[in-house]
Amino acid sequence: AATLREAAEATGRFMGTAIADGRLSDGTYTGIASSEFSSVTAENVMKWDAIQPSQGQYNFAAADRLMDFAAANDQQVWGHTLVWHSQLPSWVANGGFNADQLDQVIQDHINNVAGRYAGEIAYWDVVNEVFNDDGSLRQSVFLNTLGEDYIADAFHYAEAADPSAKLCINDYSTEHTGAKSDALYQRVSQLLSEGVPIDCVGFQSHLILDQYSASDIQANLQRFADLGLEVVITELDVRMDMPADQAKLDRQAQQYRDVIGACVAVTGCTGVTVWGFGDADSWVPGTFPGQGAALPWDDNYQPKPAYTGIMEGFGAS
Numbered sequence: 001a002a003t004l005r006e007a008a009e010a011t012g013r014f015m016g017t018a019i020a021d022g023r024l025s026d027g028t029y030t031g032i033a034s035s036e037f038s039s040v041t042a043e044n045v046m047k048w049d050a051i052q053p054s055q056g057q058y059n060f061a062a063a064d065r066l067m068d069f070a071a072a073n074d075q076q077v078w079g080h081t082l083v084w085h086s087q088l089p090s091w092v093a094n095g096g097f098n099a100d101q102l103d104q105v106i107q108d109h110i111n112n113v114a115g116r117y118a119g120e121i122a123y124w125d126v127v128n129e130v131f132n133d134d135g136s137l138r139q140s141v142f143l144n145t146l147g148e149d150y151i152a153d154a155f156h157y158a159e160a161a162d163p164s165a166k167l168c169i170n171d172y173s174t175e176h177t178g179a180k181s182d183a184l185y186q187r188v189s190q191l192l193s194e195g196v197p198i199d200c201v202g203f204q205s206h207l208i209l210d211q212y213s214a215s216d217i218q219a220n221l222q223r224f225a226d227l228g229l230e231v232v233i234t235e236l237d238v239r240m241d242m243p244a245d246q247a248k249l250d251r252q253a254q255q256y257r258d259v260i261g262a263c264v265a266v267t268g269c270t271g272v273t274v275w276g277f278g279d280a281d282s283w284v285p286g287t288f289p290g291q292g293a294a295l296p297w298d299d300n301y302q303p304k305p306a307y308t309g310i311m312e313g314f315g316a317s
């Protein structure tokens, strides 16, 4: 295979990246984004604060740009995200809405956002990060005002707004087995038994160098796939303590290879998305000072050993 997207395609899977809107004017960036990936996720521009910053006022320009980029490059779009406690504008988070009002606010948001792109979005992260690390449901304006039914309701609203998109629940620290993954498993099983239109589970997979078990990830993906759902690695990166050195980069390559391999070993694992591709654009250094080098291309958009690791994970070289 000459590119990651070809290597993934040879296994029947997609290879995606998050796209930073501010980088779309850089030819080096867009060259890699268009040639190496078959799926794109908006890193920020489809989030609530970006797309409906005040009530009833929608900013679709940047999201439209991503849709156009994907169409021009024969890529699917992964919608991220409809209901999330973070990057939520204060008119929602602190709006003082009662339950009926907040339910309507959510329905309007989903109708307008998912409805605008109906038929053009392959997957939506309908709800994102609804769990605490101990597996309990996260406190948020949604949970506090509406109770846990907001999760099922969001899926029903998304189904109505875009019947053709696959609808997903997405979270972090769920790729290995454990309390949070167990809670997700129970929740998804319950939603399915209630007839909630859920199609897929997204495992963000913001990993730390040397901290993983590919066999455990594979077993975890498999148990969700056995529920009849698609499973997808949605935000993969592997951060390390800086500075990077050759030994760390080589272990990182192996980690990418092993995690991609875990997906490839599971029939229901249909794709992998990295959370950006060039280290200079990664969210990691800003959030974890002293850590970085988490992505498959370096600060100068040169491929790192991790690039080859991904290739090998898909069985290519």
Ligand code: G3I
Pocket (backbone or CB within 6 Å): 043, 044, 086, 087, 172, 204, 235, 283
């Ligand atoms: O757009 C404003 C800009 O106007 C302002 O000047 C600037 C100053 O700080 O901030 C800009 O907003 C930033 C935004 O990214 C766009 O660049 C926010 O501060 C910053 O917090 C935001 O960070 C994003 C983060 O989500 C927010 O929680 C990261 O780029 C993005 O990579 C990250 O992605 C999340 C996924 O959505 C969910 N899973 C975890 C993942 C990593 O945190």
